Amino acid sequence: MRPPRGAFLLGGQSPGHRCAPLTSPRSPLQIRPFEASDWSAVWALLEPVFRAGETFPHDPAISEDEALVAWVEQSQAVMVAVDAAGVLVGTYYLKPNSHALGAHVANAGYVVTDHCRRRGIGSRLCQHSLQAARRLGFRLMQFNLVVSTNTAGIRCWQRNGFQVVGILPGAFRHRQLGYVDCQGSLVRTTAELHISPRVPG
Amino acid sequence: MRPPRGAFLLGGQSPGHRCAPLTSPRSPLQIRPFEASDWSAVWALLEPVFRAGETFPHDPAISEDEALVAWVEQSQAVMVAVDAAGVLVGTYYLKPNSHALGAHVANAGYVVTDHCRRRGIGSRLCQHSLQAARRLGFRLMQFNLVVSTNTAGIRCWQRNGFQVVGILPGAFRHRQLGYVDCQGSLVRTTAELHISPRVPG
Numbered sequence: 001m002r003p004p005r006g007a008f009l010l011g012g013q014s015p016g017h018r019c020a021p022l023t024s025p026r027s028p029l030q031i032r033p034f035e036a037s038d039w040s041a042v043w044a045l046l047e048p049v050f051r052a053g054e055t056f057p058h059d060p061a062i063s064e065d066e067a068l069v070a071w072v073e074q075s076q077a078v079m080v081a082v083d084a085a086g087v088l089v090g091t092y093y094l095k096p097n098s099h100a101l102g103a104h105v106a107n108a109g110y111v112v113t114d115h116c117r118r119r120g121i122g123s124r125l126c127q128h129s130l131q132a133a134r135r136l137g138f139r140l141m142q143f144n145l146v147v148s149t150n151t152a153g154i155r156c157w158q159r160n161g162f163q164v165v166g167i168l169p170g171a172f173r174h175r176q177l178g179y180v181d182c183q184g185s186l187v188r189t190t191a192e193l194h195i196s197p198r199v200p201g
Numbered sequence: 202m203r204p205p206r207g208a209f210l211l212g213g214q215s216p217g218h219r220c221a222p223l224t225s226p227r228s229p230l231q232i233r234p235f236e237a238s239d240w241s242a243v244w245a246l247l248e249p250v251f252r253a254g255e256t257f258p259h260d261p262a263i264s265e266d267e268a269l270v271a272w273v274e275q276s277q278a279v280m281v282a283v284d285a286a287g288v289l290v291g292t293y294y295l296k297p298n299s300h301a302l303g304a305h306v307a308n309a310g311y312v313v314t315d316h317c318r319r320r321g322i323g324s325r326l327c328q329h330s331l332q333a334a335r336r337l338g339f340r341l342m343q344f345n346l347v348v349s350t351n352t353a354g355i356r357c358w359q360r361n362g363f364q365v366v367g368i369l370p371g372a373f374r375h376r377q378l379g380y381v382d383c384q385g386s387l388v389r390t391t392a393e394l395h396i397s398p399r400v401p402g
Contacts (some may be wrong), residue, residue, distance in 0.1 A: 059301035100260035101374045102346050139380070140372060144345070145303050166366030168388055171341060173302045179340070185385055187369055 029121065031128045034078035034091065039068060041088040042080065045111050046071060053175030055150050056109065060175055071109075077132055081112075081121055089113045092125045094132055097142050106138035106190075110153075122153070126160045134190035141190060146183040147172045154183060162186040230322065232329045235279035235292065240269060242289040243281060246312050247272060254376030256351050257310065261376055272310075278333055282313075282322055290314045293326045295333055298343050307339035307391075311354075323354070327361045335391035342391060347384040348373045355384060363387040 034042065046067055053060040058070060071093055072078050081090035090112040097107035108129045112121045133141055143162070146154060154164070168184035235243065247268055254261040259271060272294055273279050282291035291313040298308035309330045313322045334342055344363070347355060359365070369385035 053302055057300040057303035098346055099258040101254055101376070102258035102372060104374060104380075105369075105372050140370070142369065142372070142385075145299055164367075165369060165385060168306075168343065168366060168386065169341070169390070171303060171306050171343070171388075173305060175302070179305075184343075184366060185369065187372075189370070 028084035029089075029124060030082045031079050031124065032082065034072065034080050038080050038088060038091075039072070042071065042078075042091050043067060045088070045091055045113050048114070049111050053173075055147055055153070057145055057172065076136065079125070079128060079132070081125060083116070089116045090121045090125050092129050094129055094136070096138075097144070104138055105140040105142050105187075106133040106136070107142055107144065108133070122156050123160060126156060130160070130188070130190055130193055134193050138190055141188055143186040144184060145172060146186055147174065148181040148183060149174060149177065154186070157186050161188040163188065229285040230290075230325060231283045232280050232291075232325065233283065235273065235281050239281050239289060239292075240273070243272065243279075243292050244268060246289070246292055246314050249315070250312050254374075256348055256354070258346055258373065277337065280326070280329065280333070282326060284317070290317045291322045291326050293330050295330055295337070297339075298345070305339055306341040306343050306388075307334040307337070308343055308345065309334070323357050324361060327357065331361070331389070331391055331394055335394050339391055342389055344387040345385060346373060347387055348375065349382040349384060350375060350378060355387070358387050362389040364389065 043064055047064075050056055050058050050062050050067060051060050058067070062070070071091070075093035075095045077094040079092050079094075080088050083089050090110065092108055092110040094106055094108045096103040097105040106129075108126075110122055110125045110129070112125070130141060141162075143157065145168070146157070148154075148167070158164070163186065164183045165185045165187055166183075168182040170179035171182040171184060172180050174180045244265055248265075251257055251259050251263050251268065252261050259268070263271070272292075276294035276296045278295040280293050280295075281289050284290050291311065293309055293311040295307055295309045297304040298306040307330075309327075311323055311326045311330070313326070331342060342363075344358065346369070347358070349355075349368070355365070364387065365384045366386045366388055367384075369383040371380035372383040372385060373381050375381045
């Protein structure tokens with residue numbers, strides 16, 4: 001059966017690249033801050049996800065420059081996941097979810113490359129983002145508009161401690177399915193996170 | 202007993218002005234589009250609400266210019282309510298709550314002047330904004346961060362058909378009370394609204 005598609009499951013193509021195994025706890029996946037030279041690889045991940053119009057609310061016709069603003073320039077932190085072969089296989093952004101009096105609540109978005117699905121990279125990014133959020137002083141993480149058809153993403157976030165707050169009826173205009181419900185929101189506190197000496201890569 | 206404070210209940214001071222009665226269905230309250238010349242009166246409503254830090258997440262130290270951007274320039278529509286004496290007693294903004302694939306969901310914010318509390322002006326603004334939202338093509342209205350201590354606002358929105366989706370624990374840093382829960386979100390559809398020949402003033 002084809003796995004459900006979701007923000008964690010979609011991503012850019014790297015023909016010929018085989019994703020390194022990530023099942024070992026000593027997996028060499030490195031999660032590190034985004035650098036300007038990463039952009040073309042990050043855009044290669046983001047573009048098919050935005051074009052698909054199934055998980056993120058951005059215009060499916062978004063330009064590369066607009067995507068750079070949305071993913072990088074409007075974020076407080078952007079990270080990339082690089083596998084053992086040095087290939088960029090995932091990215092996330094982290095930013096405040098609201099203005100000053102709501103700025104202790106973080107928001108994040110994740111994309112993992114298409115051919116590295118079901119290897120736990122999304123979960124690694126999620127855990128990394130929670131640690132990063134706590135280090136940056138955020139008390140809570142909130143996802144606002146989680147498309148109900150993104151079942152793999154929702155399962156992943158729930159495994160990582162997120163609670164579904166409620167359902168927003170028809171709040172997302174899915175490019176294939178039309179108006180679909182959203183989980184709005186998923187939240188979890190950062191309070192009980194164990195913070196290791198450094199954010200683990 | 203002092204009524205609970207909320208976005209609907211706080212507002213600017215107009216010493217000496219007595220709010221015209223609004224209990225009659227023929228109340229002369231006029232709701233009309235904001236004009237540039239309204240700004241100083243709108244800012245007089247907004248400033249004490251933002252400074253209080255009890256209902257809107259904006260920085261309580263927000264400048265007038267920043268407030269103009271937040272309330273007017275970033276909105277799709279801004280309306281003001283003017284009483285029989287020509288005094289501006291309320292305002293609301295209306296804008297999309299998200300990007301393209303979530304842009305059919307409207308968001309709105311309301312402020313009513315302090316001395317015109319409990320006269321149904323908030324409800325009139327809310328109903329007006331729902332009609333305006335439907336006319337503008339929005340299918341849903343959503344409030345994202347409704348502070349749980351704003352009980353009067355919450356009651357008003359529920360009277361106007363909004364459902365509480367769930368609770369966001371500690372998502373608002375109330376200036377007096379510290380971290381308080383939010384109703385996140387309140388939503389209602391615009392589908393069954395009766396649209397009169399013109400948006401009623």
